[in-house]
Amino acid sequence: MRILIIDDSKFIGKMVGEMVSPKGHQFEHALDGKEALDLLEKDSKFDIILLDWNMPNLDGVGFLEEALEKKLHLCPIIMMTTENSPEKIMKAIGLGASEYIMKPFTPDILFGKIDQVTKRAS
Amino acid sequence: MEISEKVYMYFADLIKDRLGIEYPISDRYRLDARISTLIEHFNVDSADALHQIYIQNMTTEMETVLLDLATNNETSFFRDSKPFDFLTKIYIPHFVKGSPLGPLKIWSCACSTGQEPLSTIMTIKEGFPSLAGGFVKLDASDISSEALAKAKNGEYTQLEVQRGIPITLLVKYFDKVDDKDVWKVKNSIIKHIRHFSFNLLTGSYQSGNYNIIFCRNILIYQNKENKEKILNSLDKQLHQDGIIILGNGESLIGLKTPLQTINIDGFTIIAKESSEFWSDKENHTKLSA
Numbered sequence: 001m002r003i004l005i006i007d008d009s010k011f012i013g014k015m016v017g018e019m020v021s022p023k024g025h026q027f028e029h030a031l032d033g034k035e036a037l038d039l040l041e042k043d044s045k046f047d048i049i050l051l052d053w054n055m056p057n058l059d060g061v062g063f064l065e066e067a068l069e070k071k072l073h074l075c076p077i078i079m080m081t082t083e084n085s086p087e088k089i090m091k092a093i094g095l096g097a098s099e100y101i102m103k104p105f106t107p108d109i110l111f112g113k114i115d116q117v118t119k120r121a122s
Numbered sequence: 123m124e125i126s127e128k129v130y131m132y133f134a135d136l137i138k139d140r141l142g143i144e145y146p147i148s149d150r151y152r153l154d155a156r157i158s159t160l161i162e163h164f165n166v167d168s169a170d171a172l173h174q175i176y177i178q179n180m181t182t183e184m185e186t187v188l189l190d191l192a193t194n195n196e197t198s199f200f201r202d203s204k205p206f207d208f209l210t211k212i213y214i215p216h217f218v219k220g221s222p223l224g225p226l227k228i229w230s231c232a233c234s235t236g237q238e239p240l241s242t243i244m245t246i247k248e249g250f251p252s253l254a255g256g257f258v259k260l261d262a263s264d265i266s267s268e269a270l271a272k273a274k275n276g277e278y279t280q281l282e283v284q285r286g287i288p289i290t291l292l293v294k295y296f297d298k299v300d301d302k303d304v305w306k307v308k309n310s311i312i313k314h315i316r317h318f319s320f321n322l323l324t325g326s327y328q329s330g331n332y333n334i335i336f337c338r339n340i341l342i343y344q345n346k347e348n349k350e351k352i353l354n355s356l357d358k359q360l361h362q363d364g365i366i367i368l369g370n371g372e373s374l375i376g377l378k379t380p381l382q383t384i385n386i387d388g389f390t391i392i393a394k395e396s397s398e399f400w401s402d403k404e405n406h407t408k409l410s411a
Contacts, residue, residue: 084298086297089289089292090293093289099288101284102280102284102303104281105281105284106281108285109281109284109285112285112286113284
């Protein structure tokens with residue numbers, strides 16, 4: 001599985017990478033929504049996107065809005081953020097996110113969510 | 123922390139006596155961890171000191187704490203999706219067709235901190251909204267008073283709700299507690315559940331007539347005699363065509379019970395041997411179709 005992590009924290013990118021690599025998954029890390037959109041224009045072959053909310057340049061919601069506007073047919077997107085109000089969760093789901101992970105989280109939660117969205121997509 | 127074999131066996135025997143759960147010395151790390159927790163809880167210096175206070179004056183509170191720790195409260199929402207898929211795709215459609223007047227009676231007989239009954243109600247609300255309005259009676263019991271108190275309260279940490287609940291169900295059926303990373307189940311869900319304390323080995327069983335009994339990951343901790351005792355008691359609580367759902371790896375193999383094992387589309391259920399419906403293999407085929 002190829003996973004794109006979009007998060008302005010290098011620590012989170014490294015931590016999630018260390019969680020998924022031993023399972024045989026490959027991952028790329030983009031530091032904001034704009035960098036991720038640029039990357040996806042060149043290479044869109046990802047199976048899962050893990051998307052932070054608060055980032056410089058283009059935040060998670062901006063990324064979802066641009067993806068909708070550009071009619072990009074992206075793989076399932078899982079929000080991965082400290083934002084945990086029901087209103088914000090519903091906003092992200094309304095803009096196309098498939099699942100939602102609230103930080104902090106543990107590896108079993110990450111893999112459980114990945115499992116949920118891949119089962120739904122299949 | 124050094125725990126002598128004598129102290130270990132004292133607690134292992136006490137737990138076996140009260141709950142029937144066995145902690146063999148060959149697998150001692152499971153109980154060692156719990157004894158260490160007790161040492162911290164009662165703020166004593168050693169396992170020997172803990173042993174002394176238990177043998178000299180075991181209060182009800184001390185017994186309750188020990189038994190709470192001895193029972194396995196590890197659980198999560200929608201733990202193993204197969205039972206919920208079976209209910210949604212096979213059992214409840216059959217039930218609705220066959221017994222449209224209801225009610226559907228379900229017993230989660232070792233509900234721990236409440237995730238199993240809540241997952242069941244959410245499954246029914248989502249798949250069969252008309253059934254949830256009074257046609258479902260869900261009983262939830264556990265031996266652990268601490269676990270049951272949490273189940274009744276219906277509050278879960280952010281980590282707990284993220285284990286198993288799809289996000290759309292979380293925001294639909296739970297409220298976020300202000301300024302805390304805690305989510306509380308809505309009354310519209312928990313009102314369907316009646317919680318009560320119950321010991322499957324020593325409790326006085328009432329007439330249940332349940333359509334579905336969840337008894338997952340309980341038998342695995344019991345010896346053969348207790349497994350048979352529990353299953354024979356559950357049999358008497360079961361509707362003639364009701365089913366028991368056991369945990370993965372739990373089975374009737376080697377046990378004397380009036381029950382039979384049935385496999386429908388790769389999912390194993392337990393039913394009465396005397397059930398005409400479940401004894402007719404044509405019905406299995408019909409349900410699989």
